[in-house]
Amino acid sequence: MNFLELPSQPHPAVSYLRVGRLLYWSLILFLLESWFYWGQFQASLQQFSLFWVALWFSCFLFSFVHIFLVIMDGWSRFQNYKRAKDLFFVHGFNSRIADMYVGSKCQRNAAIVAAEELGYKDEILNYYQSRGIKWFHYLPYFMIHDPLFLFRNYFWERTFLEKVYEPKFDYRSLHLERAI
Structure with missing residues (x-):
């Protein structure tokens, strides 16, 4: 993609929240659950x-442990987003790039946000639809194919311990250069 065609770019904090929006809704639920369960636990001590x-x-x-797991998952998905955005920027929309993030709803969402910010939203949504992926496919596919996933390194590394990815481009600066 030529940076002269680059759409307006949101602040990275906005992208971070958009990438993990499903996770952050669940984070709120786990916080509320933890608060409720703690109250019930304290009351049960009296009995x-x-x-x-x-x-x-x-x-x-x-619930309390899931608070931290959701935060780590959101951070990992943001690393996926940054990598996907660089790949889409360099190569344009490519189904092989989209396939790298097909494994779960959260990974697909990271790729969709990255593609959308580069003007490829329709392409990636159409591609995922052509693969038979529906909006309600929330459960990661590896959980279905491997019931013992909790005991596999790939689960922990890919879900919660994704390596830090430094983007190769400053998209906001590239967009501002276009405006001048």
Whole structure:
């Protein structure tokens, strides 16, 4: 893509929120759940019932740990977004690039936001639709194909521990240069 055709670019914080919007809604839910479960746990301590203490503490722990997992997942998806945006910028829309992010709704969303910011939104949406991907395909495909995914390194590395990716271009500066 020629930088003279580059659409207006949002602030990176806006892109970060757009990439992880589904994750951040779930983050709010996990925060509320943790708050609720903590209250139930504290109330159960007053009743001296080991069953209720264990139940509410387990629920709290589950929700509380997910707060950090969602934050890490959002950060990883932002790394996917930056890489996808560089690839789309250099090569234009390419189905092989889109295929790199087909594995989950959050990864697809990262690629869609990157493509949209470069003017390729229709192309990537049409491509994913042609692959049979529906809007309600939230569950990552690897979870269906590999029920033991929690015990695999690829799950932890790809979902929560994506390496930092430094973008090769400053898209906002490129857009501003076009305006001058």
